Amino acid sequence: MTNERDVRGVVSWGSIGPAMTLGQPTPQFVRECMRPHVEVKDTDSLFQVINRIIESSYVLVRNEQRAISGILTTTDLSQQFQDLAEPFLLIGEIENHIRAMIDGRFTQQELAAVRNENDPNRPVESVADLTLGEHIRLIENRDNWVRLGLKADRAVFVKELDVVRQLRNDVMHFDSDRITEVERTSLRNFVQFVHQLKARQAPQQGRAV
Numbered sequence: 001m002t003n004e005r006d007v008r009g010v011v012s013w014g015s016i017g018p019a020m021t022l023g024q025p026t027p028q029f030v031r032e033c034m035r036p037h038v039e040v041k042d043t044d045s046l047f048q049v050i051n052r053i054i055e056s057s058y059v060l061v062r063n064e065q066r067a068i069s070g071i072l073t074t075t076d077l078s079q080q081f082q083d084l085a086e087p088f089l090l091i092g093e094i095e096n097h098i099r100a101m102i103d104g105r106f107t108q109q110e111l112a113a114v115r116n117e118n119d120p121n122r123p124v125e126s127v128a129d130l131t132l133g134e135h136i137r138l139i140e141n142r143d144n145w146v147r148l149g150l151k152a153d154r155a156v157f158v159k160e161l162d163v164v165r166q167l168r169n170d171v172m173h174f175d176s177d178r179i180t181e182v183e184r185t186s187l188r189n190f191v192q193f194v195h196q197l198k199a200r201q202a203p204q205q206g207r208a209v
Helices: 013-022 046-056 074-102 108-112 132-139 142-148 154-172 181-199
Strands: 039-041 058-062 068-073
Touching: 046 058, 046 074, 068 074, 074 132, 074 154, 074 181, 132 142, 132 154, 154 181
Parallel strands: 039 058
Antiparallel strands: 058 068
8 A cells, every 4th residue: 555545456365376376487576466456345234245355355445534444354254254153053052952951851731831821822742842931941840850860950050041041032133242252151151061961961761742
């Protein structure tokens, strides 16, 4: 750049590699590896410029004052989508583990009995039809907890699972930006905990129908 507004070009591994391989003679100066730059406006939608970022591995970002204010790379893009997707994936994994812990240990009637009273006509045929809140309602019952054969403190487990339920509500309403790094770490830790708990779960005595 000659100043904050005028860009002469871009040099990257993507431009150096071909220049070193195909250049005759071998390039000696930066200008011999320089390519025209790709830029977007800082007001552009991220989803509108994704393909340009992927194709070029980067874009320069120009602000409303016509100055280059930064650079956005495929690494940044990957991090952004990981940040957006991670809570969905973690909560989905927790729900799958909880369903696996419950599956086959209660009858269809017992599962239907914990259905939300505000939704009485929703069919409940299996554990897959229960919400996370209904899972909590099922296992916070002391007798039901015993039937699960889990080696953990029931009150603590229910409390932590309710935290997951509240975070799930934010995530499913696309408010994952409100989730703090502490809460993300809590989700990661709870995934590991329920995975280990499921692995040590006492075998079920016959399958409930």
